[in-house]
Amino acid sequence: MLTYIQNFLRALGKPLVKFIARFGDLTLFIARSLYNCITPPFYLKLLGRQFLDIGFYSLPVVGLTTIFAGMVIALQSYTGFARFGAESSVASVVLISVTRELAPVLSGLMVAGRIGAAMAAEIGTMRVTEQIDALVTLSTNPFKYLVAPRIIAGIIVLPLLVFIGDIIGIFGGYVICVYKLGFNPANYINSTLQNMEAIDIISGLVKASVFGFIITLMGCYNGYKSKGGAQGVGEATTNAVVSASILILVFNYILTELFFAK
């Protein structure tokens, strides 16, 4: 009987200890990353490259995602609201859902797939081919050279992307309402502008910034800690995308709660 209990506790304890160790490891990684983000030297050229990679080259993906999100929310809310004659609220529903939720969350998830995976693969390959060790032996801090530029770029660029996504998403709603559902263009724009509140847009941009941090952190962390050749890098890539996506959804809720719950 006693051995059963012991085995049971052992089975319970091992993953728990593992989880706590991993959590501690991640916390240390975050602390070290942030410290190296704010202390010199800064690699401006590498930062510039990350701005291009994360920001500029993600524009098509974010644009397509948000325009269709705006279009579908216009169509859905119109057909839904028509049941009780509230078609006139479509403009503000599009505005609020795009700026608060759809643009930040969908862009975040798309960029997590695009950038998180690429980062984990690149840094993971550098780890398993000893390129990270080589950096250290050449007196270069890998946190400054590899991690800091990515995280800084993620935090700054994601809000810019999402701001553009906001505009494109609202435009998508406008296109559907005006050209398909026969709304008056002037009324639609007026109604959008009248209902626009700073908090809707700002909360979306703050979310985007947090998501940018999550995506780049998970990409760097999983890549940095990867081991064991090609298989290890593959695993790191998967983990980076999955963990970033889940964390985005979790923090989306937490931030919404902080911003809007009374």
Add this chain to the structure above:
Amino acid sequence: MSEVKIKISNLHKAFGKKVVLDGIDLELNKGESLVVIGGSGTGKSVLIKCIQGLLTPDSGSIEIDGEETVGADRRTQDALHSKMGMLFQGGALFDSLTVWENVAFGLLENQKMPRKQAKTEAVRVLRQVGLAPDVADLYPSEISGGMQKRVSLARAIATKPEIIFFDEPTTGLDPIMADVINDLIIESARGLGATALTITHDMASARKIADRIAMLYKGKIIWQGTVKELEKTDNPYVKQFINGSSQGPIKVEV
């Protein structure tokens, strides 16, 4: 010549329950070339990584130029790295940079040398390891394995280090290319007057580049001496290893 450059005493390192280094004592004199031989998985790479500060030993001491490095702060570690160069087993060239940017990495990032001057210097070092200047603008993936080794060697010596580590420099090369690399190692280490620590299991290479050879087995240095002494030793472990025999006191764990 008898000035001690690196002094390792009672060094221990374990990963979980697996003890890798179990009390290493080793000394390297200035300008000397020491080769550490030993089977795969005996902790040769771990030893080098401990000396470089890439891994933290569990206990023991490593003194470089009389200065303790175990537990040293970041600044001391950084200062140490600028004294060291390393040729990695797989080359470990940065594949996002061109060949010359790889070679000049230390000059560009740490010594803040202007790019034009750094490139001239990189091309000079590349020529030293037998590579033509037109290789400079290629990427590492565009050149052969032997050339990558040479570029990696060029990167290791470009900052004129006082200590150079060679991690299995001839592994994966054909015998002739291996010998070319051996010659380059001797030349470049002597040319710089650098202290060299090589780990390998290639006996031909060890005989050629070593002033002194040490054998690592089960986490301990079980034998050390000159190449001449190596041929005459009656240590059964060393004899088995240099003859490459499956029979003897060393049992291969399958």
